[in-house]
């Protein structure tokens with residue numbers, strides 16, 4: 349197959365359902381592939397790593413929005429997205445990211461463990477009730493989707509009473525990551541407006557009465573720094589935390605469970621502790637990454653022997669890099685004990701995922717509890733995948749528990 353044929357196949361539902369044979373075909377062509385003028389895909393592990401760690405490669409920012417969609421400012425969602433650290437380059441990126449990182453500390457994440465365990469326990473109780481008569485339970489809806497969104501609400505400091513109404517809006521906003529046509533925009537804009545109004549009110553209340561939560565910390569840091577972080581930057585990046593940490597972690601849980609359903613000994617090994625849950629989670633991230641790709645804009649350089657020009661678009665296929673045969677022995681084999689781990693699933697360099705430790709913690713808390721609570725958990729019918737390429741996961745993963 350030619351690179352164009354492979355990319356066309358990846359753009360179709362079947363290719364998205366199982367991109368791995370197509371990635372293997374890309375690896376045979378080379379680590380860096382020019383698919384057209386100004387269009388490059390990067391599939392090799394080392395090449396992806398170099399792109400992500402090289403500040404010369406920039407993320408698409410406001411200037412690209414201006415070129416691609418001159419009316420972007422009329423869309424509330426793009427006004428927020430333009431402030432997201434995900435879409436900022438230095439020096440603005442470094443300034444805002446370092447302020448957020450001062451509030452999103454390892455200590456704050458570790459401190460969430462008891463709350464995550466409690467939430468996971470409650471969700472498992474509810475699943476047990478629903479599946480007590482042997483009927484099928486929907487894992488994505490009943491667990492994988494609810495745990496991460498509740499955890500982020502807890503992290504930010506969103507009161508319990510507000511959380512339920514919050515989830516569908518957050519889900520609508522996640523649509524911005526897979527925007528295929530502008531028809532979806534009104535719904536996404538509405539979600540962006542509603543979330544911003546909510547966070548504005550919550551911030552005012554936390555400013556008046558700070559609590560032990562991320563929002564209060566962020567406000568304190570921003571007020572102490574005397575306006576270095578504007579309120580708009582702060583509030584817009586709160587919506588980023590919500591959407592970036594939610595469907596991604598949902599997919600980590602779903603993709604991990606699907607591996608166990610297809611390979612019960614892998615689940616047994618986590619249950620009896622012969623495989624540490626952290627090793628299992630790293631291998632799930634590598635084997636079936638919840639985020640399959642990210643992108644950068646090129647500068648005048650050479651990458652893997654291919655000339656890059658300023659403005660060239662590079663798609664770095666993280667999911668392909670995780671299956672690079674030059675980096676991983678027998679890459680299509682799921683092996684949590686492999687000595688050559690180190691997935692690219694959280695990216696690398698300046699934009700390395702700020703929530704990686706939280707996502708790993710959620711999965712490490714969830715899997716052992718799920719597996720010991722339901723030792724007989726089994727697939728109940730065909731799972732359905734979400735028809736998306738960037739975020740990879742399931743819509744439905746029906747299981748029986750007894």
Ligand code: HEM
Nearest residue numbers: 433434592593596597600642693694695699701702703707
């Ligand atoms: C399994 C779950 C997750 C995966 C696979 C994932 C993946 C990623 C990747 C690949 C990037 C880098 C994108 C790039 O370089 O262009 C990223 C950035 C980011 N992630 Fe995650 N993420 C996950 C969970 C989370 C969580 C739980 C949060 C927060 C609560 C979060 C917040 C962010 C933020 C704010 C960024 C932007 C960082 C920056 O641009 O400086 N993520 N994530």
